Amino acid sequence: MSTILPQVEIGIIGGSGFYEFIENGEEIEVETPYGKPSDKIVVGEIEGKKIAFLPRHGKKHVHPPHKVPYRANIAAFKQLGVKYLIGPASCGSLQANIKPGDFVICDQFIDRTYGRDDTYYHGPEVVHLVGAEPYCPTLRKIAVDVCQKLKVSHHQSGTVVVINGPRFSTKAESAWFTKMGFSVVNMTQYPEAVLAKEQEICYVNISLATDYDAGVVAEEKLPPVDIETVLSTFKNNIEKVKDVIKEMIKELPPQRPFCDCQEILKKSRF
Numbered sequence: 001m002s003t004i005l006p007q008v009e010i011g012i013i014g015g016s017g018f019y020e021f022i023e024n025g026e027e028i029e030v031e032t033p034y035g036k037p038s039d040k041i042v043v044g045e046i047e048g049k050k051i052a053f054l055p056r057h058g059k060k061h062v063h064p065p066h067k068v069p070y071r072a073n074i075a076a077f078k079q080l081g082v083k084y085l086i087g088p089a090s091c092g093s094l095q096a097n098i099k100p101g102d103f104v105i106c107d108q109f110i111d112r113t114y115g116r117d118d119t120y121y122h123g124p125e126v127v128h129l130v131g132a133e134p135y136c137p138t139l140r141k142i143a144v145d146v147c148q149k150l151k152v153s154h155h156q157s158g159t160v161v162v163i164n165g166p167r168f169s170t171k172a173e174s175a176w177f178t179k180m181g182f183s184v185v186n187m188t189q190y191p192e193a194v195l196a197k198e199q200e201i202c203y204v205n206i207s208l209a210t211d212y213d214a215g216v217v218a219e220e221k222l223p224p225v226d227i228e229t230v231l232s233t234f235k236n237n238i239e240k241v242k243d244v245i246k247e248m249i250k251e252l253p254p255q256r257p258f259c260d261c262q263e264i265l266k267k268s269r270f
Contacts, residue, residue: 005030006043008052009256010249011082011201013073013192015056015090015234021242022046022053032075034120038063041076047250052080056089056188065165065187071117074195083256084139085196086248088206088241090234091160091184092168092213092225094177100233103154103244104184104207105143107135110161111190118191120198126270127198130260134193138259139204139248146247152240158183160207162190168225174214185213202261208241210234 005028012021025044030037039058044051054073057063077085091104098104121127147154161177163169165187169177177185184207196203210233211225212218256262 005080006050007081008043008050009081009083010049010051010252011077011080011085012051012053012088012245013056013077013085014053014088015061022051025053030076030079032072032079034071034075035069037073037076038069041080043080046246049249049252051249052077052082066113066116068188070191070195071120074192074199074201075120077201078199082201084252085201085203086139086206086245087189087192087203088208088245089186089188090210090230091186091207092174092211093184093209094161094174094182094213094217096217098155098158098183098209099153100209100211101153101237102209103147103152104158104160104209105140105147105154105156106160106184106189106205106207107133107140107157108159109134109189109193110159110182113162113164113190115164116191118194120195127265127268128270129194129198129268130264131194131197133260134197136202136204136259136261138257138261139202142248142251143204143206143244146244146251150243150247152244155183158207160184160186160189160205162186162188169214171214171216171224175216177213178217184209197261197264200262200264202256202259206241206244208234208237
């Protein structure tokens with residue numbers, strides 16, 4: 001017997017610190033044609049709007065970045081009817097002016113991952129996704145406006161280079177990324193952003209800089225990033241992240257304004 005899933009317009013996919021984001025939420029299991037998502041999805045209300053939250057790596061952080069079930073995660077949100085998806089994530093800064101604690105509302109990515117299943121279209125239906133603007137401009141504007149309103153230190157755009165992980169960058173890699181002009185480095189933005197686009201879901205990334213990656217652009221001599229640094233900085237800024245997302249939820253219009261995200265497949269099918 002099939003289970004009738006609740007219908008939710010807004011999804012959040014995040015990491016540690018968000019598990020209590022939705023008070024009195026209900027945990028539900030969602031099965032997809034691509035397997036199970038990272039964990040159960042919590043459904044509840046924030047600002048009077050129905051929200052679905054999924055821990056990207058699982059509640060106990062059991063999925064390393066190269067093994068996150070990205071296709072199942074996005075497909076689960078699609079089955080719930082999600083139209084807006086907010087994806088906060090920690091990142092390493094590659095530029096001196098992006099300081100730990102700053103937000104970056106990314107508008108571009110560079111993919112340096114490998115071996116990840118990054119499409120729903122393996123044939124016979126063929127889709128060449130229009131990828132020039134990988135992030136939803138509507139959600140990005142709302143995120144930027146909210147950061148300005150709340151006086152949160154932020155950067156209105158930026159390019160995230162996505163590495164495979166789970167290791168951090170070498171000094172040589174980090175220096176190369178900096179010289180290429182990339183803003184931040186992360187392990188999970190690809191293929192998450194692309195898969196959301198293939199499902200015609202508006203997706204925005206809010207990157208929280210937790211460190212200076214291998215330390216090569218730090219204004220003072222700092223050791224390379226380690227997991228303790230990442231978790232400590234994220235913990236110190238988690239309430240700020242929550243405040244921005246709550247305010248974004250409040251600002252999201254009840255009817256999704258038209259943007260290319262909604263009809264991207266019309267321009268991409270062979």
